[in-house]
Amino acid sequence: MTTADNSERAVTIGLAGIGGYGEFYARALLEGATQHRACFAAAVDPAPERSSLRSAIEAAGVPIYRSLDELYARLTPDLLVLATPIPLHAPQACLALARGSNVLCEKPVAATVPEALAMREAEQRSGGRFLAVGFQWSFSEAVQALKADIRAGALGRPLRLKSMVQWPRASAYYTRNRWAGRIRDDSGAWVLDSPVSNATAHYLHNMLYLLGSETHLSAAIQSVASECYRANPIENFDTAAVRMVTATGVEILFLTTHACPDGLGPVSVFEFENAVVTYSHNRDETFEARFADGRIRNYGNPNAQPDRKLWLCADAARDGKPIPCGVDAALPHLLCVQAVQEAAEGIIDVPASAIRLRDDGDAGTLRWIDGIGEVFSQCYERHALPRELD
Ligand SMILES: NC(=O)c1ccc[n+]([C@@H]2O[C@H](COP(=O)([O-])OP(=O)(O)OC[C@H]3O[C@@H](n4cnc5c(N)ncnc54)[C@H](O)[C@@H]3O)[C@@H](O)[C@H]2O)c1
Incomplete structure (x- = not known):
């Protein structure tokens, strides 16, 4: 043909x-x-x-x-x-x-x-x-424009990046199928389902993706430190704090929980030598860079066209155009998922005295960690993991 x-x-x-x-x-x-x-x-x-x-x-x-x-x-x-x-x-x-x-x-x-x-x-x-x-997000015009500027050096050297997301998930989220919140499924196959691998994975992947040296790559990871907590009666964790260092020495902090009373985020702050990029889902949902010389550049809303990934792939199947996010771009996220899972301390069970319950109707019972919002905002502020706060 x-x-x-x-x-x-x-x-x-x-x-x-x-x-x-x-x-x-x-x-x-x-x-x-x-x-x-x-x-x-x-x-x-x-x-x-x-x-x-x-x-x-x-x-x-x-x-x-x-x-x-x-x-x-x-x-x-x-x-x-x-x-x-x-x-x-x-x-x-x-x-x-x-x-x-x-x-x-x-x-x-x-x-x-x-x-x-x-x-x-x-x-x-x-x-x-x-x-x-x-x-x-990796298929969005907003992320592609920001990544192009980062790669071209327009923001200067990346220094450190952080993102936090608090998305409450009640019991029906974990009972909607046979694999949610599991480490292995009924047949013994690996699942490793968690907020790091699944619902909020986008915001961890996005930081790695933005720092990739080419459009189709993400930053390689040199080291990972993490703390994982479990408030729900599930195999895997529902709350995690992760700090990574990329192969080029950039620090990345990621805070995520489903065991929280209210939805927040994602929120992000990406610090570069010459600019600071911010994002807040609860405000205007756009990436905005404030440059040291006073300029502001808005890169747009990465949620604007959620189906763009589908149509870009349809185009690529027709005309062979390169796709922006394939297995190479996704691998560093997965390496992080595995590193977090293998962390020596394992999953820390939140004591029953610190767990609060709420009836969320059809969504089931929400279990949340008392004070999680305060702990996470301090971690976010100080680029720290929860145990480093004292
Ligand atoms: N990109 C996003 O924003 C986003 C959001 C939610 C979920 N996801 C991803 O979508 C995937 C599915 O998640 P979910 O929560 O919808 O899962 P789910 O288990 O709730 O639904 C999966 C669907 O696949 C079907 N299915 C099961 N076995 C199948 C088989 N052998 N062949 C074909 N279909 C089969 C199920 O019947 C069901 O309809 C996961 O990888 C999840 O991470 C992505």
Whole structure:
């Protein structure tokens, strides 16, 4: 097929996982595929009845298969989107690449680093197919513009970066599937689900991504210090404080919790030699740099086009344009996830006397750590981990 033919035809897209976050993709595909010269060709889900969009997908004439094997027995989509549980990312991405699809895999790229490396090998063996990772901020114009200025040296040398996010998650969050908050799933496969790897992973990845030496890379990590806490009755932790140093000596602080009474953030402050970049989700949701000479540059809102990752991948499947966030960009985040998980002290159980409970209706019971907001704001202020505060 010639390039001219390629530019005319609709890109066929398959979606694995139509419940949970997959509903975001299903809606985007149902509403926007034609406009983006794409075709929502098929869906895959062993439990489609759990998706509120099942009828809409069927009404649009999109077949829903029960497994990837059933899908590939009938067609090979140009792009397969994986919005499936974390332990399935590696086997499903490897299968899809081997069968000739490009892949957009949700974050985290995989549960473990060896799995991610196997995915990279599958990508390399795929004869030019790509594996993109769905950290949506990395596909946003705002992050790309900020990263371009950082790489060009416009802000000077990076000094230190910090981000904090407090997102309450009550019991229904952990009971919505069989893998939330787990270290391994029922079959023994690694999950390592936590706020570091999953819901708030974007804001840790973003700091590493912004410091990457090329568009498709993130900063390498030299060392990681962390404290992990558990207030919920889950296998893994729900609260973490992480401080990393990159290979070029930049300090990164990341504070995240689901065991908090109120939502806050993400908030970020990125200090450079010649500028300070700030971001606050609770205020104007844009990245803004204040330069030492008084100039201000606003880079825009990284949440403005959450579906841009999908359409950039559809374009890339059509015309081979490079994707901004693939497995290499996502690996440092995963290395951090594993380093935090392996930290010598393990997970610290919050004493029952410090846990508060709240009935959040349909969301279940919220368990939060008394004083977490105050401790985290002091850590944020002082670039410290909780135990360093005294
Ligand atoms: N980018 C974001 O902002 C964002 C937000 C939320 C979740 N996510 C990511 O999306 C992924 C899914 O998370 P979730 O919370 O929706 O999970 P979930 O378990 O709630 O839903 C997963 C969906 O996949 C389906 N599924 C299970 N096994 C499958 C299989 N073998 N083949 C096809 N489909 C299968 C389930 O039936 C369900 O519909 C995770 O990687 C998560 O980190 C990303």
